[in-house]
Amino acid sequence: MSIQVSALSKVYGEQRAVDAISFELKKGEITGFLGPNGAGKSTTMKMITGFLPPTSGTATVCGFDIVTQSLDVRKRVGYLPESNPLYYDMYLTEFLRFIAGIHRMGANASKRIDEVISLTGLQPERNKKIGALSNGYKQRVGIAQALLHDPEVLILDEPTTGLDPNQLADIRQLIKTLGASKTVILSTHIMQEVEAICDRAIIINKGKIIADDRLSALQQQGTASGHILVRFAEPVTAEELAGIPGVTRVAAPDEQHWQLFSNEVDEVRKNLLQFALINNRNILSLQSNSQSLETIFRELTKRV
Numbered sequence: 001m002s003i004q005v006s007a008l009s010k011v012y013g014e015q016r017a018v019d020a021i022s023f024e025l026k027k028g029e030i031t032g033f034l035g036p037n038g039a040g041k042s043t044t045m046k047m048i049t050g051f052l053p054p055t056s057g058t059a060t061v062c063g064f065d066i067v068t069q070s071l072d073v074r075k076r077v078g079y080l081p082e083s084n085p086l087y088y089d090m091y092l093t094e095f096l097r098f099i100a101g102i103h104r105m106g107a108n109a110s111k112r113i114d115e116v117i118s119l120t121g122l123q124p125e126r127n128k129k130i131g132a133l134s135n136g137y138k139q140r141v142g143i144a145q146a147l148l149h150d151p152e153v154l155i156l157d158e159p160t161t162g163l164d165p166n167q168l169a170d171i172r173q174l175i176k177t178l179g180a181s182k183t184v185i186l187s188t189h190i191m192q193e194v195e196a197i198c199d200r201a202i203i204i205n206k207g208k209i210i211a212d213d214r215l216s217a218l219q220q221q222g223t224a225s226g227h228i229l230v231r232f233a234e235p236v237t238a239e240e241l242a243g244i245p246g247v248t249r250v251a252a253p254d255e256q257h258w259q260l261f262s263n264e265v266d267e268v269r270k271n272l273l274q275f276a277l278i279n280n281r282n283i284l285s286l287q288s289n290s291q292s293l294e295t296i297f298r299e300l301t302k303r304v
């Protein structure tokens with residue numbers, strides 16, 4: 001297990017910013033850390049990276065304790081903090097050499113700096129001062145410094161803030177690629193981002209974890225029904241469609257389409273294809289509409 005968090009808490013004065021949270025993350029998994037403003041995401045990330053001591057509870061990264069072995073933890077973690085603090089007066093390569101020095105990378109540094117510059121798409125800007133870079137490129141520098149020592153675990157606090165749609169797609173792709181060989185945890189407010197990149201989502205609200213599941217399972221959770229919009233080439237009756245296992249209600253929104261409501265949209269989709277096959281009906285179009293993560297997020301964080 002790459003990250004093990006057990007009853008971790010952080011109290012600031014009177015406020016319990018993180019309240020006894022527990023979870024485990026495996027290698028090769030990208031986890032989205034979601035929650036409204038002030039939920040405790042950054043505080044949790046700072047504790048896991050070994051930068052902020054917890055008030056109580058424990059956590060290990062690659063088997064090392066975040067309090068008693070924080071130097072070992074930092075060697076194995078690449079961290080992009082929320083505000084992405086950079087030295088604007090430094091040249092890009094100068095900054096990365098400085099970070100390589102902190103990690104005592106020695107003779108390997110130059111080769112690795114070239115590698116991360118290429119990996120993060122910074123090559124066209126490599127001779128500029130950091131202060132002269134656009135926001136998107138500054139963000140790439142933040143990711144490059146997090147990757148420099150080739151850590152096993154990447155902790156990215158809102159990594160795509162300030163990126164334009166093209167840069168967004170590039171950085172998401174980069175994170176996905178990195179996620180194949182590393183453990184990645186990223187915080188974001190953007191639900192589509194989690195849907196685009198993550199295998200799993202942990203939703204935190206008021207310092208407590210209120211959902212932790214694979215994305216597909218989370219998307220099926222919730223109270224509102226999903227539906228399937230289907231169009232057949234041949235006539236079909238509402239009675240026939242109502243008989244398909246898992247269908248809770250049938251409606252006809254217009255002359256050409258049927259709408260099948262269900263709490264198990266994926267299951268009904270399979271059963272519908274089977275129905276068409278057995279009864280010699282041809283499906284002209286099929287669109288399933290399950291709950292978006294955004295709806296689930298709003299429902300869960302509202303309830304608590």
Ligand SMILES: Nc1ncnc2c1ncn2[C@@H]1O[C@H](COP(=O)(O)OP(=O)(O)OP(=O)(O)O)[C@@H](O)[C@H]1O
Nearest residue numbers: 012015017035036037038039040041042043044082
């Ligand atoms: N150094 C601090 N001193 C006092 N309170 C703090 C400190 N850092 C954070 N907090 C409080 O702890 C709570 C959790 O903050 P945190 O930054 O972890 O939330 P977050 O989920 O990352 O929020 P956001 O999405 O807005 O970045 C907030 O109410 C915040 O005001």
